[in-house]
Structure formats: structure tokens, C-alpha cells
Amino acid sequence: MSLALSGDPQQAIQILEPMARGSDATPKIREDYAAALAIAGETDQASQVLSIDMPPDQINSALNGYQALAAGAMPPIPDAPAATASPAAGAPPATVAALPTSNIQATILPPVSQSPIPPPSSSMPPAAVTAQAAPPAASPIKATTTVASVETTAAKTTPMKAVNMPASQAAPAGAEGNVMVQLAALNSQSQAQAAWDSASRKMPSLLADRSPDIQTAQIGDRTFYRLRTGGFASRAAAAQFCSKIQAAGGTCAVANF
Known part of the structure; x- marks a missing residue:
């Protein structure tokens, strides 16, 4: 634009x-x-x-x-944002825009420079870690055994559910065999039906063997009625059909929304 x-x-x-x-x-x-x-x-x-x-x-x-x-x-519509930004701020925006960048980098650098500090603190915990690791030597064995059995049980049951889930989700994705095209978007269902009747009379060779599919679409606070027809085996077949509709003076688009 x-x-x-x-x-x-x-x-x-x-x-x-x-x-x-x-x-x-x-x-x-x-x-x-x-x-x-x-x-x-x-x-x-x-x-x-x-x-x-x-x-x-x-x-x-x-x-x-x-x-x-x-x-x-x-002109005020496209130019208003730029006009208010340029006169009001003038030259300062350029300097202000430059300053935040340097400031942000300056604030980011200290944490990076401070990252070497953890080694001293990490040198302290090893003694505490080893001291605490010694007593619970026996309990971790039981804990890992329990976890292992739980994971083994989960491993046996999870595949069954995983196989079922894709099967239920694969149905919508297989819409390749029923690709639709849109011929118009109107204010009411009666207008959409009238548009179909008119197009069928003008292009009987293209629409005689097809039936209308009128779908509602909410855009903002308004409801539109999309006039569509489907049954195409692929998007390529739908696009070829649209080319014929457009050549006959109609409007058509492969429905992907």
C-alpha cells in the first residue's frame, strides 16, 4: 500500500x-x-x-x-503519524533513538561481565553438595527404581494413545478431497442464493452439476454469507475451475479461509 x-x-x-x-x-x-x-x-x-x-x-x-x-x-490519514512524530520531536527523536540503543547495550554488558563471578560461589557448594550427597545414597536407588517402573508403565500405555490421537486429527487435514471455491460474499443468505441462481443461468456448463454451499463468516461486528461450491479433488482442480469461471465473467477464488 x-x-x-x-x-x-x-x-x-x-x-x-x-x-x-x-x-x-x-x-x-x-x-x-x-x-x-x-x-x-x-x-x-x-x-x-x-x-x-x-x-x-x-x-x-x-x-x-x-x-x-x-x-x-x-492526506491527514496516511501522513498524520509521520507529521506528528517529526514536528513535535524534531531533531531530538534521532538523538533519543540513538541514546536508548547505546544505553541498552551498556546495561546488557554488565550482566555478561558479571557472569565470571559465579565460579567463586560454585567453588563453595561442592563441599556442601558432596556432604549432602553421601547420606541419601540408599534412598535414590529406590527412587530411581520406582521412577523406572512408572516410566516403563507409561511407555507401554503412551504409544496406544499416541496412535489414536493422530487418527482423530488426520480427518480434518484430509480435506484435500473436498476443496472448495468461493464465488461471492453477500449480506444475507437470500442474496447468496440469488447470486447462485443467477450464476447458474449464466454458466450452466460450469455450475449445472454443482450445488451451492452458503457459509456464514463473522468479520468484526458484521456477518457475511460466503457463496461457495466444493467437491474438487485437489487445489489444482479448484484453481482450474476458477479460471473458467473468471473467463466467463464471474468471480472465483480457491477457499483457504
Whole structure:
């Protein structure tokens, strides 16, 4: 975002595009990518990216906000932190920033220099340690015997539990056979269903054999309804399907959130 706001949106797009299209992309990364596209004038593509996580009635206002921010209509927002820090502190911040660093190093050095001091104190305890170690010579044998038996028992029972635990946790991880794609995020379930019906009419060859999966997502204090469809054997198959949806004029992203 800083590159786009500083007048170089194309470089920002080059950096953010692979991140936004990656399998681990987050809504924040996609929003930054859409902002860079909007600032560069690619509003159509920015709208498609925003539609993955944002309801349609908020997309235009978001695009206008990005463009106004880049045009300098709202300079206080990006510049306020730097402006208050520079004038208020002036030159002192540089000297103050330099002083804490040296002070921190100075305070760290004494403990290091004092570390050699323990040898004198460690020379004292050996006598006490050996003196105390002599009497309880017989009891440690029993203690170690008890511990050994406990550890032996634990060693026999633990593997059985360890085998069962991965089995129960392996089920969620095996979602590779049911990868999903997201087609839209809307304000209500009825809107999500209507979007599916409309897309099915426009792209029957792609959606006729599929069924919608509408999921709720709580973002901040708002609830969104994510329109998805699944059943893909792998992420590669899901990505190929999304390419066909986008080529037909729709929006689509492999669901990883």
C-alpha cells in the first residue's frame, strides 16, 4: 500500500499480485491488492478482487476511498503519524533513538561481565553438595527404581494413545478431497442464493452439476454469507475451475479461509 500511495502502484501490484493469488492469501492481502489496482486505474479488476470478501454494496465506496486517498483528498490519514512524530520531536527523536540503543547495550554488558563471578560461589557448594550427597545414597536407588517402573508403565500405555490421537486429527487435514471455491460474499443468505441462481443461468456448463454451499463468516461486528461450491479433488482442480469461471465473467477464488 505504501508503494501505491507514494505514486508507484504498478510496483505495488507486482509485489501483491502473487501474494493475493496464492493459496495462503488473507482478506487483508486481497484488500491491499485491490487498493493498488484501484489507484492504478484498474477498477474492474479491483472490483472482482474485492467481491471475494466484500458485499457488492460496499465495493464502490471502497474504490472511491482508495482513489481519493491516492489523489491526496485525505492526506491527514496516511501522513498524520509521520507529521506528528517529526514536528513535535524534531531533531531530538534521532538523538533519543540513538541514546536508548547505546544505553541498552551498556546495561546488557554488565550482566555478561558479571557472569565470571559465579565460579567463586560454585567453588563453595561442592563441599556442601558432596556432604549432602553421601547420606541419601540408599534412598535414590529406590527412587530411581520406582521412577523406572512408572516410566516403563507409561511407555507401554503412551504409544496406544499416541496412535489414536493422530487418527482423530488426520480427518480434518484430509480435506484435500473436498476443496472448495468461493464465488461471492453477500449480506444475507437470500442474496447468496440469488447470486447462485443467477450464476447458474449464466454458466450452466460450469455450475449445472454443482450445488451451492452458503457459509456464514463473522468479520468484526458484521456477518457475511460466503457463496461457495466444493467437491474438487485437489487445489489444482479448484484453481482450474476458477479460471473458467473468471473467463466467463464471474468471480472465483480457491477457499483457504
